[in-house]
Amino acid sequence: MDSPSATSSATSAARWTVGDLTVHRIDEVPLPPPTGAWLLPEASPETVSQVPWLRPDFADDAGALRLASHSFAFSVDGLRVLVDTGIGNGKNRANPAWNQLNSDYLTRLRDAGFAPESVDLVILTHLHTDHVGWNTRADGGTWQPTFPRARYVTARAEWDHWAGADMDAARREMFRDSVHPVRDAGLLHLVDAPAEGTDIAPGVRLLPTPGHTPGHLSVQLRSRTAGALITGDAIHHPVQLPHPGLTSCVDIDPGQAAATRRRLLASLADTDTLVLGSHFPAPTGGRVTSQSGAYRLAPVR
Template sequence: MSDVLQFQVGDATVTRITEQVLSVPSGYLYPEWRNDVAQQNVDWLGPEHITDDHQTLTLSVHAWLIKIDGKVVLIDTASGNGKHRPLNPVFHQLDTPWLERLQTAGVTPDQVDFVVITHLHVDHVGWNTVLRDGEWVPTFPNATYLFSHAEYDFYSDPKNVQEPSAGVFEDSVQPIVDAGLVRWIETEAESLIPGLAFHQTKGHSQAHYSFSLSSANALALFSGDVMHHPIQVTNPQWNSVFCEFAEEARSSRLWALNYAADHDALFFSSHFAGSSVGRIHRKDNRFTWIAQ
């Protein structure tokens, strides 16, 4: 699977910019994991998503690049290079060619108009900043960064930050605010980006957002972390270990599944392996996943 994949949503071009692919123990990611349930799903999941023994799941870490009506938009920014994450080894002191992959997709950092953040966890904000002369500075100096004020307020208090995201606020969030590049989703986001709408899907994080994109009678849903793996399409009651508010996470997951099914929206996930893109359908009172 290519590190740079491209899709069409009406007149918009959407490109996946991959940072890394991870292998995660299934019972760690999903505390409610059951091997018998995995066995029922293994045929349609396939080896790109799960190992034969059901003990390991494959996840992708990536950003989505959207080009629409002359605007260049990034949804989330993965984990970033050189970030100090000793409590989270898979994101600690990375050295990936993510920026080079962005340029392969035809975009340089100074050409990005908007950076839209689903939530402020470690693997969604890292490329907000790069280290220059010993300081973390905005990677996309001409961009407007959009994220939740409620989320910012919540994670500005260190006691609300879970261990995997320790250090994120200081090196990947606050420098953007200090640079004056942020506009808040709750009060300033409406109509800024052609066709993009904002949907609060709280639960995985304090004020998580998903985004829908409408263009030329086509619709897409960028779900953020309402789901991490396609097995949650058929088992939406399962929360990941990283979902901070359990019941709200389940409610938001069901909202996203119903929205995608009801509107035939192309579903862009933040962590599914393979293409990371598919459609949600209903069959026998259950949801199904059809990869694109």
């Protein structure tokens, strides 16, 4: 996702067990009620009301979608891994609610056992404002990498797209304060992700899920016989399970995004794979089950 607003409080911490892995949700902020109508304009209150299992966790009684901003963190094979870095603090943003944000994200990250200096790998599902913000933090008058020992990894296709794009002023500023300092520090690593994905660490695979952006990645975890998938913005909200054709107003290629989502949901349906939504509010995690020719999310709390 790449706008609009966020509020200043967050939900309580959560974690899930995936084989030998423990995946922590690192909360930043819940997103305000107007976000859903802006982000998924075809998810009208009438459409939402026809999916009763969305309430009360994923939608309110009026049919407004609930969304949140958070990261996921886990340790694997001695590596401490963070997936996406949220909106970030103290940054000039065109969106008023994201502008000069002041959240307790870093405190929550430390409380989960992931001090910034201990993180080895930061996976960026894509280069949108609300997924790269904590890449950097203010140090005097400059922006410095928040995770100075980490490799920041994203898809080469993602970088190549934005490197050639005619960006507006707000996006250029985001790259200047949250992406370029990481590149300039030699910490940005670009990976090629073929259709079957590429392994970035033992049991951690980057899967290309294009459409929202050209180089968008989802993150597949495997430990012993258990598996999980961190969606990124391939699935913004559980309403897209019964209605996978619902696209986001910020999808670069809506048709491809819908096709990717259908393919992804078909591969997940009726399996034991835990799905962790990058913008799903609590309970955030669940399993995809088939229902009446479509899909629903069975929460795992």
